[in-house]
Amino acid sequence: xxxxxxxxxxxxxxxxxxxxxxxxxxxxxxxxxxxxxxxxxxxxxxxxxxxxxxxxxxxxxxxxxxxxxxxxxxxxxxxxxxxxxxxxxxxxxxxxxxxxxxxxxxxxxxxxxxxxxxxxxxxxxxxxxxxxxxx
Amino acid sequence: xxxxxxxxxxxxxxxxxxxxxxxxxxxxxxxxxxxxxxxxxxxxxxxxxxxxxxxxxxxxxxxxxxxxxxxxxxxxxxxxxxxxxxxxxxxxxxxxxxxxxxxxxxxxxxxxxxxxxxxxxxxxxxxxxxxxxxxxxxxxxxxxx
Amino acid sequence: xxxxxxxxxxxxxxxxxxxxxxxxxxxxxxxxxxxxxxxxxxxxxxxxxxxxxxxxxxxxxxxxxxxxxxxxxxxxxxxxxxxxxxxxxxxxxxxxxxxxxxxxxxxxxxxxxxxxxxxxxxxxxxxxxxxxxxxxxxxxxxxxxxxxxxxxxxxxxxxxxxxxxxxxxxxxxxxxxxxxxxxxxxxxxxxxxxxxxxxxxxxxxxxxxxxxxxxxxxxxxxxxxxxxxxxxxxxxxxxxxxxxxxxxxxxxxxxxxxxxxxxxxxxxx
Numbered sequence: 303x304x305x306x307x308x309x310x311x312x313x314x315x316x317x318x319x320x321x322x323x324x325x326x327x328x329x330x331x332x333x334x335x336x337x338x339x340x341x342x343x344x345x346x347x348x349x350x351x352x353x354x355x356x357x358x359x360x361x362x363x364x365x366x367x368x369x370x371x372x373x374x375x376x377x378x379x380x381x382x383x384x385x386x387x388x389x390x391x392x393x394x395x396x397x398x399x400x401x402x403x404x405x406x407x408x409x410x411x412x413x414x415x416x417x418x419x420x421x422x423x424x425x426x427x428x429x430x431x432x433x434x435x436x437x
Numbered sequence: 438x439x440x441x442x443x444x445x446x447x448x449x450x451x452x453x454x455x456x457x458x459x460x461x462x463x464x465x466x467x468x469x470x471x472x473x474x475x476x477x478x479x480x481x482x483x484x485x486x487x488x489x490x491x492x493x494x495x496x497x498x499x500x501x502x503x504x505x506x507x508x509x510x511x512x513x514x515x516x517x518x519x520x521x522x523x524x525x526x527x528x529x530x531x532x533x534x535x536x537x538x539x540x541x542x543x544x545x546x547x548x549x550x551x552x553x554x555x556x557x558x559x560x561x562x563x564x565x566x567x568x569x570x571x572x573x574x575x576x577x578x579x580x581x582x
Numbered sequence: 583x584x585x586x587x588x589x590x591x592x593x594x595x596x597x598x599x600x601x602x603x604x605x606x607x608x609x610x611x612x613x614x615x616x617x618x619x620x621x622x623x624x625x626x627x628x629x630x631x632x633x634x635x636x637x638x639x640x641x642x643x644x645x646x647x648x649x650x651x652x653x654x655x656x657x658x659x660x661x662x663x664x665x666x667x668x669x670x671x672x673x674x675x676x677x678x679x680x681x682x683x684x685x686x687x688x689x690x691x692x693x694x695x696x697x698x699x700x701x702x703x704x705x706x707x708x709x710x711x712x713x714x715x716x717x718x719x720x721x722x723x724x725x726x727x728x729x730x731x732x733x734x735x736x737x738x739x740x741x742x743x744x745x746x747x748x749x750x751x752x753x754x755x756x757x758x759x760x761x762x763x764x765x766x767x768x769x770x771x772x773x774x775x776x777x778x779x780x781x782x783x784x785x786x787x788x789x790x791x792x793x794x795x796x797x798x799x800x801x802x803x804x805x806x807x808x809x810x811x812x813x814x815x816x817x818x819x820x821x822x823x824x825x826x827x828x829x830x831x832x833x834x835x836x837x838x839x840x841x842x843x844x845x846x847x848x849x850x851x
Binding site: 492493496497499500513520522523524526527528529530531532533534535536538539540541542547548549550577 | 722723725727728729730731732733734735760766775777778781782784785788810813814817818821822835836839840841842844846848849850851
């Protein structure tokens with residue numbers, strides 16, 4: 303029988319509000335805003351209040367999936383990445399680099415976003431890069 | 438926000454009346470059968486007892502642009518379900534004070550007890566209430582759909 | 583602080599309770615935590631301080647999972663009112679909750695405008711006088727109808743529908759919430775139904791609000807929701823002579839049919 307709260311940062315957007323994840327016997331039971339956090343000062347948006355729901359959700363993806371004949375089947379990381387690379391190469395060859403667009407995420411770090419736009423510009427050769435916060 | 442309309446102008450209020458099946462709806466029926474005249478601004482909603490009217494319903498009516506809400510039930514002691522109207526008067530009293538505190542004209546919500554034999558009183562209540570709402574003007578929550 | 587640590591340790595050692603819900607200093611922040619007999623040494627990190635969390639909610643979570651155990655909990659005046667009310671609503675068992683009181687400081691009582699900033703007995707703090715009339719309410723009551731309307735509509739316009747006020751409220755334990763009813767509060771638009779969203783929450787707070795102020799502290803848009811609920815408490819006291827959590831007997835006016843004490847003339851003023 304154990305109840306504790308773990309101080310962490312919300313991963314949903316670039317704000318980075320401080321929040322406590324409530325843990326009851328190893329299972330996430332809720333979220334509370336951290337009142338002494340200098341960024342969020344005790345406030346949370348609706349995503350932050352429900353951040354405990356997706357972490358241990360049974361519907362989370364655990365393996366890469368590739369669609370074949372309208373059905374998803376499990377694959378390895380190598381297989382999945384090879385598929386993506388070859389398809390993107392094919393599209394770039396047939397339709398040109400500007401037919402591919404890249405969408406980054408506020409959940410990623412700045413460094414990860416930098417890498418993706420570098421991939422878009424230097425490797426694929428397009429400046430069609432945008433961010434989920436603009437949607 | 439709706440444009441301000443003069444009270445003697447062409448403003449026709451929209452009033453929602455929640456009437457209980459046993460008493461006030463009967464009173465409204467009697468008013469109709471007796472061919473009593475009253476303004477046609479009221480839309481009636483028949484409920485089994487005014488106790489089934491939640492503050493949610495009243496707030497939703499105002500949110501959707503009702504200029505006035507009338508809640509009419511049985512007289513105290515005459516409720517078909519014995520004590521339903523005890524709850525109604527408590528809820529409406531609290532809601533009216535809350536509306537006044539937040540700046541809404543709480544006269545737009547009116548509670549009355551009308552029995553099924555009081556056709557004349559029903560018509561009179563509607564007449565008076567419609568006149569009062571006409572003077573108050575359109576509700577600030579009214580948006581033209 | 584030492585007194586609270588001492589009391590928690592004593593209750594755990596004497597097996598009067600199986601867990602103590604309090605605040606633990608973690609990485610420089612006070613965090614809600616349940617102290618237990620297995621790790622008695624951790625009681626040294628228990629803190630009191632001025633930062634408040636809805637410990638009653640943690641209590642309810644643990645008690646629902648383990649209905650047979652007895653739990654201790656740190657309570658201030660407002661938390662104790664909450665416990666009294668939760669017992670009346672059958673959410674807790676009277677013999678399985680051991681509250682340990684904290685009397686609030688003058689500064690906290692003033693900022694909360696609390697009418698009773700101390701529980702029935704306490705181990706930390708000193709009794710301070712409550713505030714009879716709230717300045718927040720006086721400010722609104724000093725405005726005329728048009729000013730009030732403008733003020734409240736503007737405040738409710740800031741709402742981002744985070745449900746923080748409801749999620750943090752120690753008295754909100756409903757499993758299905760009316761504010762999530764899609765026919766009532768339409769989805770996909772911000773701000774949510776102005777003013778129905780906040781007014782219906784205020785109506786739900788009748789006989790439930792303990793005036794802890796956590797709702798206003800959790801609002802990211804700084805909407806003065808506490809003022810609304812303070813007014814609700816005043817209305818309920820005026821009409822029914824009822825104060826949430828004041829007595830362990832007697833249900834709240836909208837929870838009990840009771841006898842009718844109001845006339846139409848009281849209502850249609």
